[in-house]
Amino acid sequence: MKTSTDRILVTLVGSLPRSQAVTDVLFGRERGEPLDEPTARATIADGVKDAVRRQVASGVDVVSDGEMSKISYATYIKDRLTGFAGDTPREPGQDLVEFPRILKKLAETGATAKYQRPRCVAEIRVSDLRPAQTDVDNLQAAIDAAAPAEGFLNAASPGVIALFQPNDYYRTQDDYLEAVAEAMRAEYELIVNAGLLLQIDAPDLAMGRHTMYRHHTADEFLRSASRHVEVLNHALRNVPADRVRMHVCWGNYEGPHHHDVPLEHLLPIVLGARVQGLLIEGANPRHEHEWSVFREQRLPEDKVLIPGVISSTTNYIEHPLLVAERLCRYADGVGRERVLAGTDCGFGTFAGFGPVDPDVAYLKLKSLSEGAAIASERLWGRH
Structure with missing residues (x-):
């Protein structure tokens, strides 16, 4: 994983807004519609090329494919693994359950994505x-066309797959x-063996507290989170830790978030993951104060921190000075x-949905890179 000794490098969580053409391909595939596959594949490839070009133009060093091929960051696995079928009713977080008007508003404005969330109904294999x-x-x-410093691909953690796709097959x-985990290991290793960074998306380690585990005690949730990390580490056993980063978040939506588990409770567990890079939320009003946690709990020497310093749920473009x-x-x-x-978090968590205007998303990335440049001047003393 590239780091720098003279400036702060710029990256993002991964997903970016899809064009209408890309969205049409993804939902056409989701509905099983007949598509001209060569044209569909070219549409996705062009979407990736455009996303990387725009990231580099915005000053991003470590780029993603924007998750152009995925309808969402966790349910895409049904097309890559056996054992998943059907649909699952949405279970909103406890914060939204307590504020039904907000939940209704999010659904009416398109913030609640409408796609199938399958269940585990048979043996899971690649x-x-x-x-x-x-x-x-x-x-x-x-990457060959735009020449960024480095690139990464996102992949769902075993825990978040289990969070969104309930188990109807396995005994426990x-x-x-x-x-x-054993099935996802093949995808993890493929990405790293190709020379790209692997980003594990693991909101189960934070958002899971007020969704899947909302009826559990805090201690029960933390034990479950520890088990999720243990299983993830086993899936990553053949992958060098310095080729992996992990994203942990409390849910990419504008809601109360008053049931979010504090970072100070999560951090000892999260730091046990076999990854070098840790991506956390740090810009939204519920978690911006938690930068101080890293003064109280030491970040291990073999890890790198990638805090969120611009929000992914608002069209405000953060000032570069605030970013710095x-x-x-x-x-x-x-x-x-x-x-x-x-x-x-991502700007296109679900294809066709998202609160941030696509053009604003790239302007926010530009402000991110400008703020990183200002911070670099301050931290390294250049004028």
């Missing part, structure tokens, strides 16, 4: 690695987690050479 290989090929072609939840101020706080806590500038 079905088809070709979609993952296509993601690799598309991103590598885009533990058996289910282990089966998912946020980054300097983290750098003061963990060291300037172990901080990269990131986003709270």
Whole structure:
């Protein structure tokens, strides 16, 4: 994983707004409609190339494919693994359950994505690695054209797959987690063996508290989170830790979030993951104050922090000076050479949905890079 000894590098969580053409392909595939597949594949590849080009133009160093091929960050696995079928009713977080008007508003404005969320109904095995290989090929072609510093691909954690796709087949939840982890191992290794960074998306380690585990005690949730990390580490056993980063978040939606588990309780568990990079939310009003946690709990020497310093749920474009101020706080806590500038979450978590205008998303990335440059001047003393 690239780091820098003279400036703060810029990255993002991963997903970006899809064009209408890309969205039409994804929902056409979701509905099983007949598509001209060569044209569909070219549409996705062009979407990746455009996303990488725009990231580089905005000043992003470590780029993603924008998750152009995925309708969502966790349910895409039904096309790559056996054992998933059907649909699952949405279960909103406890914060939204307590404020039904907000839940209704989010649904009416399109913030609640309308796509199938399958269940585990049979044995889970690798079905088809070709979609993952296509993601690799598309991103590598885009990197060759735009020449960023580095690229990464997102992949769902075993825990978040289990969070959104309930188990109707395996005897225990533990058996289910282990089966998912072993199946996802192939995708994890494919990405890293291709020379790209792997980003594990693991909102189960934070958002899981007020969704799947909302009826559990705090201690019960933390034990479950520890088990999720243990299973993830087993799936990553053949992957060098310095080729992996992990994103942890409390849910990419504008809601009360008053049931979010504090970072200070999560951090000891999260730091046990076999990854070098840790991406956390740090820009939204519920978690911005938690930069101070890294003064109280030491970040291990072999890890790098990638805090979110711009929000992914508002069309406000953060001022570069605010971005710089946020980054300097983290750098003061963990060291300037172990901080990269990131986003709270993705700008296109679900295809066709998202509160941030696509053009605004890239302007926010530009402000992110400008803020990182200001922070670098302050931290390294250049004028």
